[in-house]
Amino acid sequence: MPYPAGHRPEVKKRIIASARRLFNRHGFQAVSLDAIMAGAGLTRGGFYSYFGSKSELYAEVLGCFFTEPEWQSCWEGVEVDLAARDAGPQVVRAYLSRQHYEDVENSCPMVALPTDVSRGDKRARRAFETVFAAMVSVLERGIAARTKPTQGRNRRDAAQAIAALCIGGMVVARALENRAAADALRDACMGAALRLGGWRPAQRRPRRG
Numbered sequence: 481m482p483y484p485a486g487h488r489p490e491v492k493k494r495i496i497a498s499a500r501r502l503f504n505r506h507g508f509q510a511v512s513l514d515a516i517m518a519g520a521g522l523t524r525g526g527f528y529s530y531f532g533s534k535s536e537l538y539a540e541v542l543g544c545f546f547t548e549p550e551w552q553s554c555w556e557g558v559e560v561d562l563a564a565r566d567a568g569p570q571v572v573r574a575y576l577s578r579q580h581y582e583d584v585e586n587s588c589p590m591v592a593l594p595t596d597v598s599r600g601d602k603r604a605r606r607a608f609e610t611v612f613a614a615m616v617s618v619l620e621r622g623i624a625a626r627t628k629p630t631q632g633r634n635r636r637d638a639a640q641a642i643a644a645l646c647i648g649g650m651v652v653a654r655a656l657e658n659r660a661a662a663d664a665l666r667d668a669c670m671g672a673a674l675r676l677g678g679w680r681p682a683q684r685r686p687r688r689g
Contacts, residue, residue, distance in 0.1 A: 492530050494520040500541045501585040508538055508596040535600065539607035542597070544588040546571075546614035555579030555586070568622020568642075569679040571615065575646040576670040581653060581662070590615075591650045615643045623677050638676050645673045 498519030502511040513534060517524050531537045545560060558574045561567060574580060580587060590611055597608045620639035649669030653662040674681045 488530075491520070491522070491526075495522070495527070495530055495537065496540050496543075499537050500589060503538070503541055503596075504585050504587045504589060504592040508534075508593065508600070535604060538596075538600065539603045542589050542593065542604070542607040542611055544590060544611050544615070546618055547611055555583055562618055566622065566679075568619045568677055569674055571618055571622075572642065572646060572670060572673045572677070572679070576649055576666045576673070578663070578666075581650065581666060584654070587650075588647075590647050591654070594647070594651065612643060612647075615646075616640050619643060619677065622679070642673045642676050645669050645676070649673075 495516065499511070499516045502515055502519060513527050514524050516537070517527055531540075546562070555574070555577065556579060558577050558579050560570045560574045564570065575588070580591075584592070588611075590608065594608070597604050616636070616639045619642050620635050623635045623638055646669065649666060653665045653669075656662040656665065671681045
């Protein structure tokens with residue numbers, strides 16, 4: 481009996497979602513194909529009908545809400561409208577939000593996987609660069625609305641610095657044992673990124689005890 485229309489794309493999405501959760505939680509090297517397929521409700525035998533290798537899957541996992549219209553990790557209480565004029569500050573606030581910090585499995589993979597990417601093959605590095613470039617492009621458009629056309633180079637530089645602040649800030653925050661210190665770091669990075677983009681800084685939130 482043939483599978484219904486749309487079966488194959490749906491199964492592929494399930495595999496990618498399972499891999500993203502596991503890679504974000506454990507890293508690329510520590511996750512087996514058996515675990516990925518089990519997380520998708522499938523057996524290992526079907527993996528190679530969808531992907532040529534674990535590295536090929538890894539490259540697809542590196543997508544994020546800058547490149548995937550159906551990205552499921554607009555975390556509760558945090559939304560990003562990439563078509564909005566204020567998409568830039570929305571991205572900064574979402575990326576450095578408490579919700580993103582706490583939802584490790586559904587993170588943007590650029591936070592969890594940069595070290596793995598640097599050790600990976602060219603396909604993985606290109607995928608990372610594509611997602612990072614998409615983030616920079618969104619941020620640059622937001623800056624462009626507030627600056628003169630002759631400042632294009634400065635806008636690009638600022639957008640790259642803001643993206644690095646967002647990703648790096650979240651990486652370091654998650655590495656800290658002290659939650660109050662992690663929250664303070666996220667707030668500091670968010671304020672610096674918003675000021676660099678010429679956007680209104682976020683209001684200070686009360687610290688957790």
